Amino acid sequence: MTEITHRTASGVKFYQVGSLAVGNRLLPREQRAAQADPQRANTMISGHRACQGCGEVLGARYVLDAAMRATEGKLVVVNATGCLEVVSTPFPESAWRVPWLHSLFGNAPAVASGVAAALKAQGHEEIRVLGQAGDGGTVDIGMGVLSGMCERNDDVLFVCYDNEAYMNTGVQRSGATPAAARTATTPVAPGHPGNRFGQGKDVPAIAMAHRIPYVATASVADLRDLEAKVERAMQFTGARYLHVLVPCPLGWAAPSSQTIRLARLATQCGLFPLFEAEHGELVSVTPIRQQVPVDEYLRAQGRFAHLFADQAAGGRPDLVARIQAEADRNIRVYGLGGQP
Amino acid sequence: MSAHPFATTLDPGSSRANHTGAWRVERPVYAHGLPPCAAACPAGEAVRDWLYTAEDGSYETAWRRLMRDNPLPAVMGRVCYHPCETACNRGQLDQVVGINAVERFLGDEAIRRGWTVPRGAEPTGRRVLVVGSGPAGLSAAYQLALRGHAVTVREAAAKLGGMLRYGIPRYRLPREVLDAEIARIAALGVRFETQSCVDDLDAALREGGFDAAFLGVGAQAGKNAYVPAGDSAHVLDALTVLAAAEDRWPLRLGRRVAIYGGGNTAMDAARTARRLGATDAVVVYRRTRERMPAHESELEEALAEGVSVRWLSTIAHADRGLIAVERMELDESGFPQPTGRFETLEADTLVLALGQSADLGWLAGAAGVGVGDGVIDVDADLATGRPGVYAGGDAVAGPERTATGAIGQGAAAARRIDRYLSAVAGEQRDVPRQQPSAETPVPFGRLNTWYYSDAPAMLRPQLDAARRVDTFAEVVQGLTEHNALYEARRCLSCGNCFGCDNCYGVCPDNAITKLGFDADGQPRYAIDLEYCKGCGLCAAECPAAAIEMVPEPARDEPADRTEHRDAALQDVGP
Numbered sequence: 001m002t003e004i005t006h007r008t009a010s011g012v013k014f015y016q017v018g019s020l021a022v023g024n025r026l027l028p029r030e031q032r033a034a035q036a037d038p039q040r041a042n043t044m045i046s047g048h049r050a051c052q053g054c055g056e057v058l059g060a061r062y063v064l065d066a067a068m069r070a071t072e073g074k075l076v077v078v079n080a081t082g083c084l085e086v087v088s089t090p091f092p093e094s095a096w097r098v099p100w101l102h103s104l105f106g107n108a109p110a111v112a113s114g115v116a117a118a119l120k121a122q123g124h125e126e127i128r129v130l131g132q133a134g135d136g137g138t139v140d141i142g143m144g145v146l147s148g149m150c151e152r153n154d155d156v157l158f159v160c161y162d163n164e165a166y167m168n169t170g171v172q173r174s175g176a177t178p179a180a181a182r183t184a185t186t187p188v189a190p191g192h193p194g195n196r197f198g199q200g201k202d203v204p205a206i207a208m209a210h211r212i213p214y215v216a217t218a219s220v221a222d223l224r225d226l227e228a229k230v231e232r233a234m235q236f237t238g239a240r241y242l243h244v245l246v247p248c249p250l251g252w253a254a255p256s257s258q259t260i261r262l263a264r265l266a267t268q269c270g271l272f273p274l275f276e277a278e279h280g281e282l283v284s285v286t287p288i289r290q291q292v293p294v295d296e297y298l299r300a301q302g303r304f305a306h307l308f309a310d311q312a313a314g315g316r317p318d319l320v321a322r323i324q325a326e327a328d329r330n331i332r333v334y335g336l337g338g339q340p
Numbered sequence: 341m342s343a344h345p346f347a348t349t350l351d352p353g354s355s356r357a358n359h360t361g362a363w364r365v366e367r368p369v370y371a372h373g374l375p376p377c378a379a380a381c382p383a384g385e386a387v388r389d390w391l392y393t394a395e396d397g398s399y400e401t402a403w404r405r406l407m408r409d410n411p412l413p414a415v416m417g418r419v420c421y422h423p424c425e426t427a428c429n430r431g432q433l434d435q436v437v438g439i440n441a442v443e444r445f446l447g448d449e450a451i452r453r454g455w456t457v458p459r460g461a462e463p464t465g466r467r468v469l470v471v472g473s474g475p476a477g478l479s480a481a482y483q484l485a486l487r488g489h490a491v492t493v494r495e496a497a498a499k500l501g502g503m504l505r506y507g508i509p510r511y512r513l514p515r516e517v518l519d520a521e522i523a524r525i526a527a528l529g530v531r532f533e534t535q536s537c538v539d540d541l542d543a544a545l546r547e548g549g550f551d552a553a554f555l556g557v558g559a560q561a562g563k564n565a566y567v568p569a570g571d572s573a574h575v576l577d578a579l580t581v582l583a584a585a586e587d588r589w590p591l592r593l594g595r596r597v598a599i600y601g602g603g604n605t606a607m608d609a610a611r612t613a614r615r616l617g618a619t620d621a622v623v624v625y626r627r628t629r630e631r632m633p634a635h636e637s638e639l640e641e642a643l644a645e646g647v648s649v650r651w652l653s654t655i656a657h658a659d660r661g662l663i664a665v666e667r668m669e670l671d672e673s674g675f676p677q678p679t680g681r682f683e684t685l686e687a688d689t690l691v692l693a694l695g696q697s698a699d700l701g702w703l704a705g706a707a708g709v710g711v712g713d714g715v716i717d718v719d720a721d722l723a724t725g726r727p728g729v730y731a732g733g734d735a736v737a738g739p740e741r742t743a744t745g746a747i748g749q750g751a752a753a754a755r756r757i758d759r760y761l762s763a764v765a766g767e768q769r770d771v772p773r774q775q776p777s778a779e780t781p782v783p784f785g786r787l788n789t790w791y792y793s794d795a796p797a798m799l800r801p802q803l804d805a806a807r808r809v810d811t812f813a814e815v816v817q818g819l820t821e822h823n824a825l826y827e828a829r830r831c832l833s834c835g836n837c838f839g840c841d842n843c844y845g846v847c848p849d850n851a852i853t854k855l856g857f858d859a860d861g862q863p864r865y866a867i868d869l870e871y872c873k874g875c876g877l878c879a880a881e882c883p884a885a886a887i888e889m890v891p892e893p894a895r896d897e898p899a900d901r902t903e904h905r906d907a908a909l910q911d912v913g914p
């Protein structure tokens with residue numbers, strides 16, 4: 001087996017898939033994603049019990065492998081209760097290849113703060129701490145402690161894997177569930193088209209309001225962008241927050257093969273803007289590359305199926321239009337339209 | 341471990357103990373689908389595969405891959421009508437890949453650097469006669485020589501190449517290029533005899549001691565459609581004009597030349613007439629531009645050089661200096677119908693470009709070789725009725741008469757002859773019939789085009805039209821190395837892995853490992869079926885549709901593992 005080496009003689013700037021794919025044999029190694037490395041950290045290994053096509057475990061490996069690369073392996077992870085924890089650690093098995101602590105559903109940011117303080121007390125400031133939780137553990141029950149962690153500017157990168165509901169306990173609504181989505185607690189019934197409009201929380205914006213050094217959003221569909229953000233986050237000391245969109249085939253009622261495509265459509269329709277903020281100010285956005293109407297994103301998911309039944313059967317084009325207005329607002333507010 | 345920390349009773353275990361492969365109902369398999377380009381190439385080139393090799397700058401390896409199917413890449417990189425590009429999936433994304441331009445680059449690079457091909461086999465001691473040195477004959481001779489047979493090519497004309505030399509003009513195919521590629525075939529040990537017309541096949545085979553023969557005699561005779569002409573009218577056949585230009589015989593065409601016909605030969609005759617001094621070259625064609633058989637690019641190049649066309653016109657009568665043209669109208673079925681309205685056209689010479697047919701009278705006496713309808717009768721294997729005698733190219737009926745098709749048929753016939761010879765020698769009795777591939781090419785819709793960079797095609801520069809009309813210098817120029825490399829990298833690699841690592845990256849179960857590249861430079865990955873849950877993400881995110889999900893084969897024994905999904909995950913949810 002031989003590894004084909006890159007040829008630079010011609011100076012061709014174009015590499016077939018450029019940096020859109022995970023790797024690219026035509027790119028020098030350092031320009032390939034960390035995930036392309038045969039020696040990547042593989043912080044989460046085979047045998048875990050996440051569903052087929054789970055976006056959350058994929059996002060976690062993406063984030064943690066990048067964090068391991070950035071910290072040269074000096075990393076401790078604190079994990080809230082939720083799918084990510086349940087599927088990875090049925091005692092005595094563990095899918096983690098990183099020092100890993102399970103906290104409770106609601107206190108991961110506080111535990112992470114405590115670990116950082118303990119390491120500091122021991123003079124191990126070179127060891128970095130990463131806290132992680134689902135959207136329920138972050139947006140709802142963990143909100144208070146996350147805010148405290150930010151306010152104190154504790155040296156923790158906190159990562160929220162947002163699959164837009166409480167998946168582990170059977171798909172209940174969270175403060176990150178989008179309007180009109182069907183969940184176990186926002187069922188679809190006559191006069192009740194899923195989750196309400198105008199509720200929920202924008203946690204990246206809340207984190208930005210704390211003026212912490214770094215806040216960013218990312219998705220499992222844009223790996224280079226995600227890895228660059230983890231890398232960037234690790235260049236700061238203090239509280240940092242990363243919010244990653246991780247589709248859940250079970251909760252979103254979509255085929256397991258569609259996880260990445262759905263994450264891509266979420267960013268390309270404008271509903272999930274990708275951006276970075278430093279010290280409370282927006283510093284960069286990832287522009288939409290191939291814009292699609294929200295229709296295409298919503299239709300691909302069973303949790304929005306009721307919006308597309310024909311009108312007599314309760315289809316709701318008016319609600320699709322409201323969701324489109326939401327996407328349009330993001331595109332306008334974040335300037336996702338043209339080139340940056 | 342004997343001493344456990346407080347409150348711990350078990351050793352930590354790895355999740356690898358849990359074989360999640362048991363969950364699978366479908367499994368991913370790496371496929372090697374047929375790409376549309378290769379499916380469309382009449383010469384059977386593995387287009388995608390040599391483009392892939394060229395993409396990292398391995399031009400010589402790419403050229404060698406190409407040369408397995410086509411010994412004339414520099415020629416075909418100029419004159420092929422590239423049906424591969426017409427079929428190319430990238431056309432549905434932005435513009436097709438400039439396959440033909442890359443082929444030319446590789447062909448020219450080979451000539452420039454003097455790359456040669458070694459004989460692939462020990463001499464077999466078998467002798468094969470090839471009649472005709474057009475692309476069909478050259479291709480057959482090359483493939484037979486590679487397989488160790490002693491090949492003699494007999495060519496009636498003074499120079500080699502068939503219509504590549506006596507049809508296609510120099511401004512499209514410089515003769516140094518043609519000569520260089522023929523010389524490479526000669527260097528394999530192929531014996532060429534020019535001015536050596538075969539007029540008795542039996543005698544030729546007997547006297548030369550040949551064991552087999554390939555007839556690639558083309559279609560040289562101009563079709564004599566009846567055009568009423570006065571005695572003093574100056575009427576020439578297009579092939580005569582083209583051959584005269586090639587051999588530089590003096591030819592009095594006059595200032596005003598009318599060319600009758602709408603095919604590529606008409607375009608070449610008109611453009612040649614311009615270069616030979618005609619100020620007016622007018623093509624007379626009975627139908628419309630949309631229905632013209634000439635390729636659009638050839639028409640455009642002709643128009644740019646000042647050739648004009650009279651659409652919907654037939655020639656009713658030709659006289660000295662004057663041609664009577666009747667206007668036509670298309671009926672509902674698109675067939676031109678006379679209108680009874682006539683115009684006159686001043687022309688010193690009328691050139692007929694109404695097609696060619698094969699001159700096969702000499703084969704009448706050859707036992708077992710059937711000739712019908714102006715073509716040699718062959719079966720699906722290109723075999724004539726006589727054992728060991730095969731035919732291909734313009735001399736046999738084909739869907740379209742092109743140099744590329746001739747190369748493909750020459751190679752196919754050579755493979756048949758090779759098998760025939762080994763069967764005769766008792767090496768292999770059974771000669772399987774040739775089957776056209778039943779596989780459908782990978783459709784555009786199966787690709788995940790998100791991953792491909794936006795990249796508009798590179799165009800080949802052209803000589804200024806004003807400078808072309810008084811010279812036979814080559815009109816279309818080649819790509820620079822930079823542009824050829826770029827163009828190769830525009831290929832989407834339809835149906836085959838090109839090593840983007842997406843599958844390795846997107847597997848949520850770490851079930852895919854990277855194995856590097858094999859000896860052919862092909863990327864290799866392995867899927868660990870002990871852990872693959874069959875989610876299908878790798879297949880969905882493969883840009884090139886190189887992974888297929890297939891139903892899990894039934895197990896011999898009942899599954900001994902239970903599903904490890906939490907009850908909560910199974911029955912709750914929307």
Ligand SMILES: Cc1cc2nc3c(=O)[nH]c(=O)nc-3n(C[C@H](O)[C@H](O)[C@H](O)COP(=O)(O)OP(=O)(O)OC[C@H]3O[C@@H](n4cnc5c(N)ncnc54)[C@H](O)[C@@H]3O)c2cc1C
Pocket residue numbers: 419420421471472473474475476477494495496497501502503504507508509536537538539556557558559560582604605608702732733734735741742743744745746
């Ligand atoms: C003007 C013109 C332009 C063309 N342009 C293109 C183009 O751009 N692209 C393309 O793909 N195709 C083109 N074609 C078509 C292409 O040239 C032919 O399809 C192709 O050359 C056929 O190859 P062949 O080997 O079957 O026959 P030919 O090329 O015709 O070669 C047959 C050879 O056999 C020799 N021969 C015949 N009888 C005997 C005999 N009894 N003994 C010994 N030798 C004999 C002939 O002298 C000739 O050299 C063009 C054709 C013409 C006429």
Ligand SMILES: Cc1ncc(C[n+]2csc(CCOP(=O)(O)OP(=O)(O)O)c2C)c(N)n1
Pocket residue numbers: 056081082083084104105106133134135136137138163165166167168169174
């Ligand atoms: C205090 C407390 N309340 C409720 C639970 C039950 N519980 C476990 S996981 C979970 C939901 C997790 O949702 P989220 O954080 O979004 O993670 P996901 O499973 O979706 O990844 C709940 C409600 C708990 N473990 N602790």
Ligand code: SF4
Pocket residue numbers: 049050051052053054055056057083084087163167168247248249250251909
């Ligand atoms: S329920 Fe959703 S988040 Fe939980 S393991 Fe399954 S796919 Fe992943």
Ligand code: SF4
Pocket residue numbers: 375376377378387388391427428429430437439830831832833834
């Ligand atoms: S994109 Fe490449 S593989 Fe696909 S049809 Fe075009 S040249 Fe062939």
Ligand SMILES: [Mg+2]
Pocket residue numbers: 134135136161162163164165166167
């Ligand atoms: Mg959740």
